[in-house]
Amino acid sequence: MSALKNKHKDTNSPxxxxxxxxxxxxxxxxxxxxxxxVIIVFMATLVVVVSTQVVLRYIFNSSLDWAWEVSRLCFVALIFFAIPLALKIRGHVGIDILQNLLPPLFQRGLIIGLNVVGIFLMMVVTVVGTRATMSTWxxxxxxLPLSSGWFYVPLLWAGFHCSLHFASQSLDLALGGELPSSFVEEVKESMKS
Known part of the structure; x- marks a missing residue:
């Protein structure tokens, strides 16, 4: 977040x-x-459990009863814990053709407005995830002697964590931070260097 990392120079902002x-x-x-x-731990667990299951099944003609549920839980957790990290670097697919046609001030307003919508939607995901967790607990x-509600915990966490990133990006833009560059431009720049 460029405006928030550098010293504050805008005296008009509170x-x-x-x-x-x-x-x-x-x-x-x-x-x-x-x-x-946490993502590294889930990924390591997933690799170890699935690899062990493959070896046991194809070499020893045996299997772990709990491998399917542990690997499924790890996979679900990996996805939902990683979503906010991709959002942080704007790594998700986005269509910015029309946005790039707008003047910078309108681009800034559009992004902040969409981030506010994103905060609202992610808070809905958090509330729905909390209800789903509680109803299946x-x-x-x-x-395994685990609650099936654990499958919903990563969902509610992702909603909350994403809303924090949307808020951070909006604050940065509101305080004069740089507009995000398009992914295509970033790839072109990285290929030049």
Whole structure:
């Protein structure tokens, strides 16, 4: 977030908004680092469980009863924990042809407006994920003594975490941060260097 990483130069913006943006970016940096470690743990668990299951099945003609549910839970968690990290770097597919035709001020307003819509939708995902988790918490998995509600926890986390990234990006743009470049432009630049 360019405007929030550099020293604040815009004297028209309230200091409290700037301080909130700096706090949010620091908080997100710590959350993102922790989530990255969680993703690595889930990925390692997935690889070990699936590899062990393949070896047991094809070499020893045996299997782990719980491998399917553990690998499925790890896969679901990987996807939903990674979504906010991709959102942070604007790594999701987006169509910016019309946006790029607008003047920078309107681009900024459009992105902030869409981020506000994104915050609302991600909070809906969080609320629905919380309800789904609570409604399935008493159901257990067939091969493990775990609640089936654990499959919904990554969903509600992703909704909350994404809303924080949308808020951070909006604050950055509102405080004069750089407009995001298009992915195609970024690829062209990286190929030149």
């Amino acid at each position: 200091a409290a908004v700037y301080a909130a943006g700096v706090f949010l970016n620091r908080l997100l940096g710590r959350i993102d680092a922790l989530v990255s470690v 008493n159901q257990t998995l067939s091969s």
